[in-house]
Amino acid sequence: MDSIIIEGIAFSIPLFIIAIGGIYSEGSGVINLALEGLLGFGAFAGGLSYALLSSVITGNPLLLIYASLAFAMVGGALLASLHALMCIKFKANQVISGVVINMLSVALTAFLANQINASVFGQPSNKFLLEIFPKVTVPLLSKIPILGAVFTDLYTFVPIIVVIALIMAYILYKTPFGMHIRACGDNPHAVAAAGGNVMKIRFISVLVSGALAGLGGMCFAYSISTTFSPNIYMGFGYLAIAAYIFGSWKISRTFLACILFGFARSAGYVLVQKLELPSSYGDLVLTLPYIVTLVLLLFFSSKTKAPKALGDVYE
Amino acid sequence: MLLLLGKNPFEAYRSILQGAGILPKTRYAGKKSQLTDFMSLLNYTTPMIFAALSVAVALKSGIFNICVSGIMVFSGFIATILVGYSSLAPIIAKPLVVLIGVVAGGLIGVLIGYLRHRFNMNEVVVAIMLNYIISYVVSFFIQTRFVDPITRQSVEVGQNARLTLFDYPIMNLKMEINLVFPLALITVFLIRYFITRTRFGFELQAVGLNSKASNYAGINVGKTVITTMLISGSLAGLAGVSYYLGSNASIQPRVLPALGFDSIAVALLGNTSAIGSFFASLLVMIFDSGTTYMSSRMQVLREIAALITSILLLFSAIGIFFRALANRYAREVEEV
Numbered sequence: 001m002d003s004i005i006i007e008g009i010a011f012s013i014p015l016f017i018i019a020i021g022g023i024y025s026e027g028s029g030v031i032n033l034a035l036e037g038l039l040g041f042g043a044f045a046g047g048l049s050y051a052l053l054s055s056v057i058t059g060n061p062l063l064l065i066y067a068s069l070a071f072a073m074v075g076g077a078l079l080a081s082l083h084a085l086m087c088i089k090f091k092a093n094q095v096i097s098g099v100v101i102n103m104l105s106v107a108l109t110a111f112l113a114n115q116i117n118a119s120v121f122g123q124p125s126n127k128f129l130l131e132i133f134p135k136v137t138v139p140l141l142s143k144i145p146i147l148g149a150v151f152t153d154l155y156t157f158v159p160i161i162v163v164i165a166l167i168m169a170y171i172l173y174k175t176p177f178g179m180h181i182r183a184c185g186d187n188p189h190a191v192a193a194a195g196g197n198v199m200k201i202r203f204i205s206v207l208v209s210g211a212l213a214g215l216g217g218m219c220f221a222y223s224i225s226t227t228f229s230p231n232i233y234m235g236f237g238y239l240a241i242a243a244y245i246f247g248s249w250k251i252s253r254t255f256l257a258c259i260l261f262g263f264a265r266s267a268g269y270v271l272v273q274k275l276e277l278p279s280s281y282g283d284l285v286l287t288l289p290y291i292v293t294l295v296l297l298l299f300f301s302s303k304t305k306a307p308k309a310l311g312d313v314y315e
Numbered sequence: 316m317l318l319l320l321g322k323n324p325f326e327a328y329r330s331i332l333q334g335a336g337i338l339p340k341t342r343y344a345g346k347k348s349q350l351t352d353f354m355s356l357l358n359y360t361t362p363m364i365f366a367a368l369s370v371a372v373a374l375k376s377g378i379f380n381i382c383v384s385g386i387m388v389f390s391g392f393i394a395t396i397l398v399g400y401s402s403l404a405p406i407i408a409k410p411l412v413v414l415i416g417v418v419a420g421g422l423i424g425v426l427i428g429y430l431r432h433r434f435n436m437n438e439v440v441v442a443i444m445l446n447y448i449i450s451y452v453v454s455f456f457i458q459t460r461f462v463d464p465i466t467r468q469s470v471e472v473g474q475n476a477r478l479t480l481f482d483y484p485i486m487n488l489k490m491e492i493n494l495v496f497p498l499a500l501i502t503v504f505l506i507r508y509f510i511t512r513t514r515f516g517f518e519l520q521a522v523g524l525n526s527k528a529s530n531y532a533g534i535n536v537g538k539t540v541i542t543t544m545l546i547s548g549s550l551a552g553l554a555g556v557s558y559y560l561g562s563n564a565s566i567q568p569r570v571l572p573a574l575g576f577d578s579i580a581v582a583l584l585g586n587t588s589a590i591g592s593f594f595a596s597l598l599v600m601i602f603d604s605g606t607t608y609m610s611s612r613m614q615v616l617r618e619i620a621a622l623i624t625s626i627l628l629l630f631s632a633i634g635i636f637f638r639a640l641a642n643r644y645a646r647e648v649e650e651v
Contacts, residue, residue, distance in 0.1 A: 090633040095379065096583040099576060100628045106573075107621035235571075238443045245440045283455040283569070290444040297436050 004266045006153050012262025014219035017161045018240040019247070019254045020168050021076075021212030027172065027249060028205035029185040029309045033098030034083045035213050036237025037105030038076045042214020043221040044109040045075020047128035047228025048116065061131055068130070069157070069218050076214020077207045079105060084206035088199050091313045102237075110230050127229040133157060133222040157219045168212070169251045181205050185307030213237070239289070246293060249307060257293075264289040358493040358562050360600040362387075365499060365554035366578035367585060367592035368506055373547040374587045375510060376539060377523035382427060382442035383551045384575025385449040390419035390552035391559030391566055392453045396461065399560060409494065416556030417549040423449075424548015428541035446571060454568035463565065495557045500593075502550070507589035519543050554578070580628045599624060 018039055025032035032038075049071035053064055079101065086097040113128065135153045144151075172178040180201050183191045188198045220236060221228050243261060247254030268285030366383050373380035394415040398408050423445065431438045510516035521529040522539045530536050558574065559566055581599050585591030602624045 086629070086633060092633050093583060096580055096628075099580045099583075100625055103573075103577065103580065103621070103625040104629060107625050111622050235443075235447060238446075242440045242443050245437050281455070283451040283458065287448045287451045290447045294441065294444050294448075297440065298430075298434050 002152065004263060004270050005150055007266035007269065008259070008263040009150060009158060010155055010223050010262075011265055012258040012260075013158045013161050014216040014223070015236060015240055015243060015261060016216075016255055016258040017165060017219075018213045018216035018237065019243040019258060020165055020251060021209035021216070022240055022244045023249055023251060023254060024168070024172070024181065024205045024212070025080075025209035026244070026310055027185045027307055028181045028202045029188060029307055029312060030084070030087050030202055030206050031094040031098060031311045032083070032206070032209055033095060033241065034080070034101035034105075034237075035209075035240050036233060036235065037098075037102035038079055038083075038210045038213035039217030039220070039237050039240075040109055040232045041079040041105045041217075042072040042076030042210070043217035043228050043232045044113065045078070045214065046072030046218035047130060047221060048075075048112075050130055051121070051128045062134065065131060065133060065222075069160075069215060072214040072218030073211040074214070076210040076212070076217065078210070080206050080210020080213070081203075083210070084203045087206070087313075088202050094311050094313075106230070106233055113228070113230075127227045130222055130226045130228065132226055133219075155219070155223060157222070161215070161219070164212075164215070165251070165255075168208075172251065177201075182307070185309055188309055188312070213240075216240070242293060245306075246297065260292065260296075261289040264292050354493075356600060356604050357496050359604055360596055361493050361496045361499050362554045362558035362562065363574060363578060363581060363596040363600055364503065364593055365550050365557060366575055367582040367596050368502060368589060369547045369550035369554060370579050370582035371585065371587040371589065371592045372506060372510070372519075372550065373543060374582065375523050376519040376543040377526065378428075378431070378438050378540065378543060378547070380424075380427070380442065380544070380547050380551070381439055381576075381579065382423065382445050383554065383578055384571040384573075385442070385446035386420045386423045386548055386551035387555030387558055387572055387575050388453050388566065389423055389449045390416045390555035392456070393419045394556045394560055395566065396456075400461075412556050412560055413495065413498070413553065416552040418552070420552015420555060421545045421549040424544040424546070424551070425541055427548070428544030431544075432537040432540050450569060450571050453566065457566060457568045462568075493557070493561060495553070495561065498553075499557075502553075503589050503593045506546075506550075510589065515539070515542070551575070577624075584628060599627070602627060 018035055021038070022032050022035050046068040050064060050068040053067060082104075083097055083101050086092040086101075087094045117127075134156050136156055137152050137154065170178075172181060180191060180196050183196070184198055184201050184205070191198050191201070217232060217236075221232055225231060239261060240258075243257040244254045246257040265286065265288065268288040269282065272281050272285050366387070369383055369386075370380050394412045397415060398412050401408065403411070427438055427441055427445070430436045430441050510519065518529065518534045518539050519542075521532070521534060522536050522543075526536050529539075554574075558572060577599065578596075581595045582592050584599070585593070585595035603621075
């Protein structure tokens with residue numbers, strides 16, 4: 001039971017921050033299918049910075065790890081700026097741009113990782129090795145029955161992400177700027193009439209989306225394989241998209257969706273271990289979050305509401 | 316970008332075309348020639364044509380079919396276990412494979428269409444979910460029942476069921492002949508005729524442009540959506556069998572073919588028209604197959620192939636902007 005909660009949280013929290021990124025972008029009216037590519041590129045930037053900085057910053061592994069998270073956000077935002085440029089400035093089809101960014105990200109990271117590993121570190125490899133992310137067990141809270149597992153063996157990125165998520169939710173729902181973002185998604189012309197700069201607001205939203213996706217991607221890189229490798233493209237970006245559509249573009253409901261995905265996944269893994277089935281049964285288990293989502297959508301889907309101007313090109 | 320690596324870009328483009336069999340290479344291995352390279356290009360292009368058509372048809376009626384990859388795996392798997400491992404005569408086995416591809420793909424397509432219409436589910440989410448469900452379930456069956464212990468993929472299908480003839484001797488050359496490529500060509504024209512010339516094609520486009528207005532005008536939107544997805548699914552199924560039992564012979568577990576996702580970009584590059592999809596597929600696959608040759612000849616990493624393809628698509632996506640700019644400029648000139 002404990003391991004279900006521990007693993008579930010480690011998976012659903014990074015997913016949640018990626019989904020928030022998606023909500024920012026789509027809330028402002030820019031379809032973001034590029035999340036998959038953004039998270040991968042973020043993880044690449046983080047992994048690269050880790051590999052480069054590890055010779056500069058010695059003796060302080062924690063600083064190194066947090067620096068790599070920051071660089072992952074920069075990397076994600078960098079690639080997102082390309083998406084924003086294509087969608088907003090060049091008025092490309094937002095879906096095509098997203099798909100192309102995904103392709104570009106996979107190709108670019110594979111190419112650069114090989115090239116940099118070969119020329120800078122002198123070894124043929126497409127991976128950047130990382131440290132294991134620090135874990136903490138909160139002294140008192142972890143003693144609570146059942147719920148205590150939430151505070152046991154917690155990756156320290158979890159509280160960081162939760163804080164960022166709270167700030168993001170506050171900005172989106174409680175500040176004038178957040179209202180501008182949401183208004184851009186529903187009726188950009190009204191924003192323009194009220195004196196707002198639609199293009200600027202959308203641009204910033206997409207950048208934020210990239211930064212958050214990069215952060216989430218880096219956390220996945222740490223928690224799942226402790227390397228950056230092309231295996232990072234496992235479809236978590238698409239899962240995040242499913243999460244916020246499922247949460248009908250609201251941060252609170254998206255949180256529930258992510259928790260659901262994470263727990264369905266970890267529960268399945270534990271089940272396979274407990275029943276001592278061969279590891280290939282893990283594949284069947286991995287379908288659980290998807291099946292659960294499909295079934296739940298059967299009942300709730302009539303209520304979902306997308307931003308009204310989603311995908312509209314603003315001129 | 317190539318300049319950055321210290322290579323001559325013009326030389327690179329020439330080797331791309333050489334690799335794809337458009338320009339002659341300087342040397343060939345025994346029993347190979349420009350024609351063999353070109354036939355191999357057609358072989359790899361065939362699944363892409365079907366996949367791009369599948370996306371294009373769905374997009375015409377406003378549905379974003381991102382499930383092409385999943386459908387490809389599904390139909391490829393069904394065809395593999397039903398026919399690929401049997402010992403039917405080639406003359407029966409090959410059409411059967413095509414038929415299974417159409418039916419299996421169509422089934423998934425109808426499922427998506429039905430869920431979207433009946434339960435108002437977002438087809439993108441449904442498709443993403445189905446992609447992963449199919450991928451993992453198929454991978455489960457492959458790893459428990461049909462795994463080849465050496466390659467870690469499914470056991471190769473028999474030659475009797477393959478839709479591509481490899482090393483087929485013609486005129487003293489060893490050729491790859493894709494038997495379904497003619498079918499792909501016919502399908503392109505069929506789809507074009509179907510969408511632009513028939514009543515249903517018109518209804519399909521009307522639903523894509525404005526489903527509420529179409530409903531008001533007496534079009535059965537649900538029926539249209541489901542039928543569209545039937546067609547789109549069947550096309551994706553065809554892509555699946557021509558990929559897994561044609562240009563490839565086995566299925567890699569847990570991997571969704573990138574071709575299914577690339578086909579979205581290709582279909583949009585082809586302006587979602589049937590003919591456009593055809594030429595876009597050809598263009599993208601020329602780059603794809605040509606860059607392998609280029610990278611080996613010019614000592615650059617193989618990954619650059621995918622990089623060039625995606626940058627190409629990037630610029631084609633922005634191309635719309637420049638076209639709009641040109642139009643606006645033309646209009647201004649007229650007004651003056």
